[in-house]
Amino acid sequence: MTQSRRHATHEVLNQVPPLAGYDVADDAALLGAIRREGCGWAESELHELGVLAGTAATQELARLANVSKPVLRTHDARGYRIDEVDFHPSWHELMNTAVSHGLHAAPWADKTPATHVARAAKFFVWAQAEAGHGCPISMTYACVPALRHSPDLAARYEPLLASASYDPGLRPPEGKAGLLAGMAMTEKQGGSDVRANTTTAVPAGDGSYLLTGHKWFCSAPMCDLFLVLAQAPEGLTCFLLPRVLPDGSRNAMYIQRLKDKLGNCANASAEVEYDAAVAWPVGEPGRGVRTIINMVSATRLDCVLGSAAAIRQAAVIAASYAARRQAFGAPLIDHPAMTSVIADLTVESEAATTLAIRLAGAADRAARGDAAEAALLRVALPAAKYWVCKRTPVITAEALECLGGNGYVEDYSPMPRLLRDSPLNSIWEGSGNVTALDVLRALTTTPACADALLAEIDLAGGDRRAAAAAAGLRELLKAALGADSQRQARQLAGQITVTLQASLLARHAPAAIWDAFSSSRLGTAGGAGGSAGSVTGPGTPFGSLPDGLDLPAITARATVTTG
Ligand SMILES: Cc1cc2nc3c(=O)[nH]c(=O)nc-3n(C[C@H](O)[C@H](O)[C@H](O)COP(=O)(O)OP(=O)(O)OC[C@H]3O[C@@H](n4cnc5c(N)ncnc54)[C@H](O)[C@@H]3O)c2cc1C
Numbered sequence: 001m002t003q004s005r006r007h008a009t010h011e012v013l014n015q016v017p018p019l020a021g022y023d024v025a026d027d028a029a030l031l032g033a034i035r036r037e038g039c040g041w042a043e044s045e046l047h048e049l050g051v052l053a054g055t056a057a058t059q060e061l062a063r064l065a066n067v068s069k070p071v072l073r074t075h076d077a078r079g080y081r082i083d084e085v086d087f088h089p090s091w092h093e094l095m096n097t098a099v100s101h102g103l104h105a106a107p108w109a110d111k112t113p114a115t116h117v118a119r120a121a122k123f124f125v126w127a128q129a130e131a132g133h134g135c136p137i138s139m140t141y142a143c144v145p146a147l148r149h150s151p152d153l154a155a156r157y158e159p160l161l162a163s164a165s166y167d168p169g170l171r172p173p174e175g176k177a178g179l180l181a182g183m184a185m186t187e188k189q190g191g192s193d194v195r196a197n198t199t200t201a202v203p204a205g206d207g208s209y210l211l212t213g214h215k216w217f218c219s220a221p222m223c224d225l226f227l228v229l230a231q232a233p234e235g236l237t238c239f240l241l242p243r244v245l246p247d248g249s250r251n252a253m254y255i256q257r258l259k260d261k262l263g264n265c266a267n268a269s270a271e272v273e274y275d276a277a278v279a280w281p282v283g284e285p286g287r288g289v290r291t292i293i294n295m296v297s298a299t300r301l302d303c304v305l306g307s308a309a310a311i312r313q314a315a316v317i318a319a320s321y322a323a324r325r326q327a328f329g330a331p332l333i334d335h336p337a338m339t340s341v342i343a344d345l346t347v348e349s350e351a352a353t354t355l356a357i358r359l360a361g362a363a364d365r366a367a368r369g370d371a372a373e374a375a376l377l378r379v380a381l382p383a384a385k386y387w388v389c390k391r392t393p394v395i396t397a398e399a400l401e402c403l404g405g406n407g408y409v410e411d412y413s414p415m416p417r418l419l420r421d422s423p424l425n426s427i428w429e430g431s432g433n434v435t436a437l438d439v440l441r442a443l444t445t446t447p448a449c450a451d452a453l454l455a456e457i458d459l460a461g462g463d464r465r466a467a468a469a470a471a472g473l474r475e476l477l478k479a480a481l482g483a484d485s486q487r488q489a490r491q492l493a494g495q496i497t498v499t500l501q502a503s504l505l506a507r508h509a510p511a512a513i514w515d516a517f518s519s520s521r522l523g524t525a526g527g528a529g530g531s532a533g534s535v536t537g538p539g540t541p542f543g544s545l546p547d548g549l550d551l552p553a554i555t556a557r558a559t560v561t562t563g
Pocket of ligand 1: 182183184185186187189190191192193217218219220261264269424427428429430431432433434
């Protein structure tokens with residue numbers, strides 16, 4: 001009998017084991033931020049979810065959900081339209097965890113202070129398991145403030161949207177254990193300019209309307225309810241449209257096809273048509289944008305949280321790999337050029353996380369009637385959505401490169417998926433220009449916004465570098481709110497975000513992080529794009545940190561313990 005033996009030329013050396021078996025919530029910046037926001041009480045739940053997110057089993061669910069893409073079934077075997085989307089069981093398992101941990105609309109049913117912060121932190125942690133299923137989870141969270149514009153609809157559906165039961169399948173919403181909600185605004189001719197929507201809504205005479213038209217992007221089409229914009233006789237109006245009507249019949253919402261997307265592959269994004277579909281108005285007819293903007297604002301917060309989560313995940317994967325992979329006789333992370341790259345990614349991650357959770361705190365307090373926090377959120381949220389989401393693809397690509405060629409390989413790590421998913425948060429809920437222009441709109445229409453923003457930034461006034469950054473922002477605000485302001489909208493949104501991050505890090509971050517951030521990202525001559533005459537600044541590639549920083553103390557913040 002011949003004995004099989006390992007071929008001598010195929011000895012596997014210097015390969016890094018998969019990063020698994022760690023607590024995703026073992027994140028000092030995150031934990032510090034939630035304690036400041038008054039929700040240290042959520043730490044044990046956060047660690048529970050963090051441990052689950054870091055398991056090899058969850059990572060496998062994430063992989064499967066993305067390689068086994070959702071499949072549309074328009075008709076059944078006998079030719080009847082069914083318009084159902086089949087998901088891999090891994091999708092349902094991820095969704096079940098998200099819903100049962102209250103990442104969807106649960107906080108709206110809970111009066112505990114800082115409950116929205118706890119939910120935000122959990123969303124941040126669980127997004128590091130898989131990002132795509134966060135879409136219906138975010139939309140379900142975000143639809144509640146809009147739905148409350150119609151108290152009778154909110155009374156009927158809010159308890160089910162907040163329920164901890166994941167109950168997939170198309171059945172009358174009233175009889176289900178839990179509901180999910182989506183939104184449909186974007187049409188073929190444009191998504192930014194929703195006032196140009198062509199879908200029509202005709203009063204049916206019983207308080208409902210009949211909607212006819214199409215939506216070019218409608219993600220998670222297996223949701224139970226959708227907020228839809230359509231042109232009613234009164235003007236553009238927000239509607240609640242159920243997939244299944246109270247009598248059990250299917251509403252006339254037809255899924256034409258699913259998009260073949262760059263990333264976000266676990267999630268289904270559909271093109272849909274309505275043929276006299278039944279819907280009820282939400283909020284005042286003719287004031288649809290004002291109503292749905294509440295949903296848009298909440299989903300924008302999740303875009304910031306989701307992007308901050310991707311940045312953290314990318315930094316952790318890169319740091320872990322670089323600590324274990326040897327080159328030229330030493331671990332990669334000990335080579336000064338690589339130490340600088342990992343440190344720079346870590347600094348960016350800490351800034352994004354700290355700001356994201358501060359904004360979640362503002363959202364929590366704004367929801368309880370705090371006007372100053374609402375004003376801060378109104379300007380800081382679109383600014384952060386613009387900047388943090390736009391930074392994510394660059395950071396993800398840099399982190400991927402830390403793994404060299406292995407970073408490019410699908411089954412080696414989640415980095416290829418992270419990179420494919422990374423541009424999305426910047427596109428939906430207001431693409432880059434649109435969110436930057438929204439910052440200008442907030443500042444010009446609501447004077448309280450600038451006051452709230454500067455008051456928050458000035459809290460770090462005792463620090464010389466933070467004070468200089470605040471002075472620079474004041475100058476830019478004066479200049480940018482003039483005649484040609486639209487051209488400067490991106491610069492303004494970027495500089496607002498970086499100055500806010502500076503204020504937060506000056507007050508709350510360890511000295512090593514603050515030193516690195518302030519010496520690399522606060523150049524004034526180049527605005528948010530970098531300092532005059534230097535090659536540092538956020539506009540330059542990562543790893544261009546100046547000398548004299550405590551880089552090991554920084555990279556330690558992205559180092560996790562595996563069990
Ligand atoms: C994966 C995915 C899922 C999605 N899911 C949904 C969904 O569930 N529901 C939904 O309603 N939509 C959804 N969308 C659509 C998304 O919200 C839109 O793509 C987005 O709002 C932009 O609209 P648009 O694609 O029509 O681009 P356009 O509006 O044509 O804009 C194109 C570009 O022009 C810029 N621009 C627009 N106006 C101005 C201006 N005044 N000044 C300067 N620049 C400007 C924009 O920033 C953008 O870069 C999804 C998109 C993706 C990619």
